Amino acid sequence: MFAYIVRRILATIPVMAVVALFVFSLLHLSPGDPAVIIAGDTATLDDIARIRAKLGLDQAFYIQFGTWVWGLLHGDLGISIFTNLPVSTLIAQRIEPTAALTVSTLVVSILTAIPMGVLAAWKAGSWIDRVVMVFAVLGFSVPVFVLAYLLIYFFAIYTDLLPVQGFVSIRHGLGPFLAHIAMPSLALGMVYAALIARMTRASMLDVLAQDYIRTAQAKGLSNDKVLIGHALKNAAVPIVTIIGIGVALLISGVVVTETVFAIPGLGRLTVDAILRRDYPIIQGIILIFSAAYVLINLFVDLSYTLFDPRIRY
């Protein structure tokens, strides 16, 4: 058990190394001089020279990479070209809205999707099942920003129930926080919830067909005890797996959601960085998001042992 945890943690190191190498070498693999690309079309020769020196582009590739990784290990993500501030500072300033948005989306999606999937599997073939499946297919098909605008139209323009955009920290009161985060969370969470609901339904259908479920029902257990205690627990491994993998959808969606709702988080920072070709920021954000994704999936892997005692690696 302990050996498994250690091995699983060590296995994330090569993955993160590949991520770092990819993020770093992108700049060098692209055709043309990276300094010229970053400087943009209106740059003078001085600008280009300044950028080249700042990024250390005048040194050998492996020295640049070594220096960069050494900095990373010390929490140094480089310096933004446009603002001249450390990337780690910029990210720290913007992380709260993004964290609030993703965590609330995660919680709301899981809490709605799993009951939906369980109900759909239990009442397979009924109208509930059909509604859930339609929701799942639509959830996959309506892009985050299209859904976001539909929500804005109904809840902010047509009915004026919720504020159109913006973000209020939870420190300024729960009410305003929830009012501002409700629509972004809904828009962002739809595709994620669709994915989880579908996987829950599929996994539950498999488990509900097993003999031990019939035994549990035959000995007179109530429906909810059978569904939650016996079926859901045994169906959990694929569900938590998809919850972990699906976080990639949340991360991709966060960038768009923050743009639509003018939320000053990491997504906005990314979009501003793209428009200004501020490459160190883009590198830093990709690293942070990928690290979060790898960590979440590490926890998912470790959680398997909670749901299924047979899993002892």
Add this chain to the structure above:
Amino acid sequence: MTIAPTDVALPAAPRAQGRVWTYVRRHPTIAIGGTLLGLMVLMAIFAPYLGTVDPQALSPVRRLRWPSAQYWFGTDMLGRDVYSRTIYGARVSLTVGLSVALCSTVLGLAIGLVTGFSRAADAIVMRVMDGLMSIPGVLIAIALMALTRASMENVIFAITVAQVPRDTRLVRGVVLTLRELPFVEAALASGTGFFRILWRHILPNTLPPLLVQATFTAASAMIVEATLSFLGAGTPPNIPSWGNIMAEGRSLFQVAYYIVLFPGAFLSITVLAINLLGDGLRDALDPRLARRM
């Protein structure tokens, strides 16, 4: 490749009609998805003949007109006809979706076959793929687009790079399973050449799951393209794409939401069509999975 089922759905000779109807009844999602997608493709091809005007034609006098008999989807802040722009926008979305599906399938197939058979290549390549797969796809595409000029080719390239690891993984998985099966061992034992085994026994078995995967790839590529264009890192502004149109309508959403909603609806319907087609194909090609999902 993904468009083929529409041909089936069209009524042909009287005798074929019965068979077509049975097929449609058995796989309704293929018929619905295929027909919708077929309509979108036709719309994209015949865009100039569908009552459209030049999608780039500026007309400052007629800016921000609401949808009417003359401007079906209204006009934007530069007086361009939103209907024409939306119809022409289908070209970008469908081209990107189909190109990415094709490129990433071919690349994934090639790399997957090699890694499935060579242990040495497998160890290295799959570590790289694991790393790439832990970067959310949109971010890889954003990083690549931030470095290159906005063009449709670059968008296709950027989304393909993010997609290839998934196809590789799929092919490798199939190859690893097949390699141990008796018919492959029998072929090896009877002295069949390596490439012949690959061609006759392995390749045909990877195609059904790849076809299903390709439809979902096309759907997600269209969403990523629209996302990139929406964020200003995708198709250049001089080519109307659904993402571009929505990005331009963004700041005016409260006064002229139709600019955003029409291309958004077309994008959603097209993605829905491809997803339905993919679901149907999976059910038809893999009855074991069909019961579950």
